[in-house]
Amino acid sequence: MFKIGDVTIKNPIVIAPMAGVSNSAFRSICYNFNAGLVYSEMISDKALMFSSSKTLEMCQSYETEHPLTFQLFGHDMESMIPAARYLDQQTSCDIIDINMGCPVNKIVKSEAGSALMKDPAYAIELVKAIVDNVKKPVTVKMRLGWTKETINCFELALGLQQVGVKAIALHGRTRGQMYEGKADWEYVKKMKEILDIPVIGNGDIKTVEQALAMLEYTKCDGIMIGRGAIGNPFLIKQLDDHLQGKDHAMPSYDERIQMCYDHAKRLCDLKGERIAMKQMRGLASWYIQGMPYSAKIKNACTHLSTYADLEKLFGDYLAEIHKHQSADQLDDATC
Numbered sequence: 001m002f003k004i005g006d007v008t009i010k011n012p013i014v015i016a017p018m019a020g021v022s023n024s025a026f027r028s029i030c031y032n033f034n035a036g037l038v039y040s041e042m043i044s045d046k047a048l049m050f051s052s053s054k055t056l057e058m059c060q061s062y063e064t065e066h067p068l069t070f071q072l073f074g075h076d077m078e079s080m081i082p083a084a085r086y087l088d089q090q091t092s093c094d095i096i097d098i099n100m101g102c103p104v105n106k107i108v109k110s111e112a113g114s115a116l117m118k119d120p121a122y123a124i125e126l127v128k129a130i131v132d133n134v135k136k137p138v139t140v141k142m143r144l145g146w147t148k149e150t151i152n153c154f155e156l157a158l159g160l161q162q163v164g165v166k167a168i169a170l171h172g173r174t175r176g177q178m179y180e181g182k183a184d185w186e187y188v189k190k191m192k193e194i195l196d197i198p199v200i201g202n203g204d205i206k207t208v209e210q211a212l213a214m215l216e217y218t219k220c221d222g223i224m225i226g227r228g229a230i231g232n233p234f235l236i237k238q239l240d241d242h243l244q245g246k247d248h249a250m251p252s253y254d255e256r257i258q259m260c261y262d263h264a265k266r267l268c269d270l271k272g273e274r275i276a277m278k279q280m281r282g283l284a285s286w287y288i289q290g291m292p293y294s295a296k297i298k299n300a301c302t303h304l305s306t307y308a309d310l311e312k313l314f315g316d317y318l319a320e321i322h323k324h325q326s327a328d329q330l331d332d333a334t335c
Helices: 024-032 045-049 053-058 077-090 113-118 120-133 153-162 185-194 208-218 234-243 253-271 273-287 294-301 307-334
Strands: 002-004 007-009 013-015 037-044 068-073 095-100 138-142 167-171 199-202 222-225
Touching: 013 234, 024 037, 024 253, 037 045, 037 053, 037 095, 045 053, 045 068, 045 077, 068 077, 077 095, 077 120, 095 113, 095 120, 113 120, 120 138, 120 153, 138 153, 153 167, 153 185, 167 185, 167 222, 185 199, 185 208, 199 208, 208 222, 208 234, 234 253, 253 273, 253 307, 273 294, 273 307, 294 307
Parallel strands: 013 037, 013 222, 037 068, 068 095, 095 138, 138 167, 167 199, 199 222
Antiparallel strands: 002 007
């Protein structure tokens, strides 16, 4: 357990903000599996100021989604401050996070995301103005720096702590690395040593063993799981069970397929079937990652149009797996 400002986080399992993934449907699943804290998708300050219907929808949440962090991205004070005020006063989020970690070109071209790390003095000034204008705790998610030659995460984090930021989430890569190479947990460890506020470690957490290794090595307050939770929310429960001293079992093929159905139903309720199933084209294949004979099924996922399509595709696929398993058992029995 740790606290971000006055918000209690019951365990160290934090689910990262992921574009196109971290909506209410996904977040509610994560909370069902006992995540300690879940982030929203990135919310654009300017889109919020222009009252974009899509962006306003992103600011909605279920009553069961608490504690919840809404992540804001942008660069200009004249839009970031009122956008932060909107999240503070007009939404039910518990924490407001400022994105200084997104490395994608579309974001950094507007000087947002990890581009803010190129000017730490301005980044600190911007965040101070936000802290001064909201009541909810403000956090920052960042990378090590813009490039390996300009790593400045410690300088920036100390400045942010001084102006009232309540926690730092650190991804152990530079912007130049994008998502390549290995995340350097040494920086997470050092960040925890120099800050008085909570530190959340991020990067290369896809198994229970990796999560425990980060917690043990860095002594960070929370571990942030990103892509490792897509199609595998069971990881959250497995880690939580382990932290509570319980045994954790791997999900069966049937459980993984049923979880995919549940995700699709939640997404249909949230966005309507047409939009939901377009999104499930990319998400469904994650649920069968590593399952036998899945290559052909993953390709078929790109053509999903209705929930019935998903049930038919995965129902037939599961039947094929059971058929092969029965044949294998028969062969073993006759040896």
